[in-house]
Amino acid sequence: xxxxxxxxxxxxxxxxxxxxxxxxxxxxxxxxxxxxxxxxxxxxxxxxxxxxxxxxxxxxxxxxxxxxxxxxxxxxxxxxxxxxxxxxxxxxxxxxxxxxxxxxxxxxxxxxx
Amino acid sequence: xxxxxxxxxxxxxxxxxxxxxxxxxxxxxxxxxxxxxxxxxxxxxxxxxxxxxxxxxxxxxxxxxxxxxxxxxxxxxxxxxxxxxxxxxxxxxxxxxxxxxxxxxxxxxxxx
Numbered sequence: 001x002x003x004x005x006x007x008x009x010x011x012x013x014x015x016x017x018x019x020x021x022x023x024x025x026x027x028x029x030x031x032x033x034x035x036x037x038x039x040x041x042x043x044x045x046x047x048x049x050x051x052x053x054x055x056x057x058x059x060x061x062x063x064x065x066x067x068x069x070x071x072x073x074x075x076x077x078x079x080x081x082x083x084x085x086x087x088x089x090x091x092x093x094x095x096x097x098x099x100x101x102x103x104x105x106x107x108x109x110x111x112x113x
Numbered sequence: 114x115x116x117x118x119x120x121x122x123x124x125x126x127x128x129x130x131x132x133x134x135x136x137x138x139x140x141x142x143x144x145x146x147x148x149x150x151x152x153x154x155x156x157x158x159x160x161x162x163x164x165x166x167x168x169x170x171x172x173x174x175x176x177x178x179x180x181x182x183x184x185x186x187x188x189x190x191x192x193x194x195x196x197x198x199x200x201x202x203x204x205x206x207x208x209x210x211x212x213x214x215x216x217x218x219x220x221x222x223x224x225x
Binding site: 004025031033035040041042043044045048058081090092101102105106111 | 211216
């Protein structure tokens with residue numbers, strides 16, 4: 001089982017460049033979310049989605065866009081990268097019914113120079 | 114808004130010793146609580162969860178956690194630590210938006 005797959009695993013960008021972080025899951029989970037992990041701050045929610053066509057902002061949404069055209073995919077876009085967006089990004093998914101643990105991808109380590 | 118506090122940033126224990134990682138939460142309603150473990154360069158793996166019922170929950174890898182509503186705590190324990198337990202541990206609560214709110218993590222180092 002693939003679970004939650006994130007690509008790429010590593011990326012270096014220059015300030016002002018754009019990029020899309022990919023996330024795909026094969027568990028038919030309606031709920032998907034993006035987190036960023038920074039030292040000493042745990043994981044913070046960027047955006048989330050409860051199903052295709054439905055997205056909403058999390059705790060730290062500024063500088064990021066998302067869309068959800070299919071159940072499987074939930075890409076995260078940086079339109080104009082800034083050094084403050086240097087972080088490790090995690091995608092997660094779970095069923096939307098009830099309270100279920102989230103399944104996490106292995107992360108994308110992003111550096112903005 | 115909900116919050117999670119892990120007061121210990123870094124803990125070092127000897128292999129074979131017992132372990133307790135502290136977690137305090139703030140949430141107005143019934144909390145749904147989780148412990149995750151993250152090995153270096155890896156994603157997060159669920160250790161255990163508490164939704165309701167028995168306040169002592171068992172997880173994988175020999176871990177357990179006890180929910181204490183009166184203390185707003187959900188501490189993680191293991192009777193005998195193995196070198197492979199060295200990792201970062203995160204406590205989390207489901208709150209608004211039904212998303213996870215994480216603590217800042219506790220890094221565990223195991224001495225031989």
